Amino acid sequence: MKTRDKIIREAKRQLNEQGFDRVSIRSIADAVGISPGNLTYHFKNVDTIVYELYMELVEALSASIQEFQPHKLSTQWFYEQTVKNYRVMWDYRFLLLDFVTVTRKNRQVKDHFRQLVAMRQLQFRMFADQMIANGIMQEERVAGLYDRFIIQTIIFSDAWLSDALVHFDEFGDRMFHFYADLMVSGLVPFLTEKGLEEYRGWKASKNDPPFRGYPSILGKM
Amino acid sequence: MKTRDKIIREAKRQLNEQGFDRVSIRSIADAVGISPGNLTYHFKNVDTIVYELYMELVEALSASIQEFQPHKLSTQWFYEQTVKNYRVMWDYRFLLLDFVTVTRKNRQVKDHFRQLVAMRQLQFRMFADQMIANGIMQEERVAGLYDRFIIQTIIFSDAWLSDALVHFDEFGDRMFHFYADLMVSGLVPFLTEKGLEEYRGWKASKNDPPFRGYPSILGKM
Numbered sequence A, B: 001m002k003t004r005d006k007i008i009r010e011a012k013r014q015l016n017e018q019g020f021d022r023v024s025i026r027s028i029a030d031a032v033g034i035s036p037g038n039l040t041y042h043f044k045n046v047d048t049i050v051y052e053l054y055m056e057l058v059e060a061l062s063a064s065i066q067e068f069q070p071h072k073l074s075t076q077w078f079y080e081q082t083v084k085n086y087r088v089m090w091d092y093r094f095l096l097l098d099f100v101t102v103t104r105k106n107r108q109v110k111d112h113f114r115q116l117v118a119m120r121q122l123q124f125r126m127f128a129d130q131m132i133a134n135g136i137m138q139e140e141r142v143a144g145l146y147d148r149f150i151i152q153t154i155i156f157s158d159a160w161l162s163d164a165l166v167h168f169d170e171f172g173d174r175m176f177h178f179y180a181d182l183m184v185s186g187l188v189p190f191l192t193e194k195g196l197e198e199y200r201g202w203k204a205s206k207n208d209p210p211f212r213g214y215p216s217i218l219g220k221m
Helices: A003-018 A025-032 A036-042 A046-066 A075-091 A093-097 A099-105 A107-133 A145-167 A173-185 A193-206 B003-018 B025-032 B036-042 B046-066 B075-091 B093-097 B099-105 B107-133 B145-167 B173-185 B193-206
Strands: none
Touching: A003 A025, A003 A036, A003 A046, A003 A093, A025 A036, A025 A046, A046 A075, A046 A093, A046 A099, A046 A107, A075 A093, A075 A145, A075 A173, A075 A193, A093 A099, A093 A145, A099 A107, A099 B145, A107 A145, A107 B145, A145 A173, A145 B099, A145 B107, A145 B145, A145 B173, A173 B145, B003 B025, B003 B036, B003 B046, B003 B093, B025 B036, B025 B046, B046 B075, B046 B093, B046 B099, B046 B107, B075 B093, B075 B145, B075 B173, B075 B193, B093 B099, B093 B145, B099 B107, B107 B145, B145 B173
16 A cells, blocks of 8 residues: 555545544554654645545445436435445544534635535436426425525434434444434435335335334333 | 632633633633633533533523424424524534534434433424314325434434535525525425425525525525
């Protein structure tokens, strides 16, 4: 593995496990087994590494949008994409957990992210239009409703991880599925009878227990 | 003002402006003009003050639920309550911004918050049932959908502030209204024709420009 890749991989591990405050050029260099001077030959400072990791995350999440095929759109497809994306986000959790801090320190990330969200809004709008064309999503009942729904969905996608760290005691599959289920259920009120039929059939096949809220509370009530 | 109140007020100011890392018993004591020893007579450590501030926030937000009157329920009422609550949350923004850190350091806050969310879920469910009884909200089309919608709403309410710090350049009225509008629009797909009529009338009276997404991006496109 190239030194550059080792640095990135080690920085991600430390940032996820220890948070920003405890990660420095020195702590990364020590773990990789190089001198701080050698490290700064590759990356000027920790912020530069954070930007690199942010771009890695963005690319990984973009992959699933590129795979998009119009005829495949269904609640099941969204669910599976969401679980996949949430696993990727978990792998870069320090970014989602401290995103306000990251964007405060790093103007490049903030500007990039704002433009990314604007682009996502258009892409998701395209999904919605395609689902309307496929007859699984209703025409908009109130002007502007779908654009608002899309922004809510984007906010939810950035927020689930922090929420999970407060409400879950164990982090893993169950958590990804809990939030993907919530995410997809946001689509349900907009489905046509045809879309609802697919949703109900898929739900029935999964045989989930009835939804009651967060598992952490249920165990104690 | 009592010393105890001065301490709380100064701690909140410092926490909001500087974040956890820079606030200590000493920095608060210095600003209040007492000795650290005198301060610890009132509060053992910063975590104890944080717990106190958390409880203040919870009480302030509970007030609007206590004021609830069944016949008043409307999208307009929800909007006005939401703007009011978001202002209160802004006043304690350090808590929402770093809530994962707070709950990691403070088991008392985490346990209290989990139970609070469980209670909110029941209260919001009561709102929904009342709105169904008033004929402004539809019966649930899919079992469990309203409970999921309620959890989404709670996640949104905890997440808007972090989102605002990334997407807004100026913090104030416009921001509170932007997120309250998003929050309330989550209700729209569940409204009956009667509910929708009230929503449309209220929206028309406000005469908002069409929704396009975050204002920060619009200025640059």
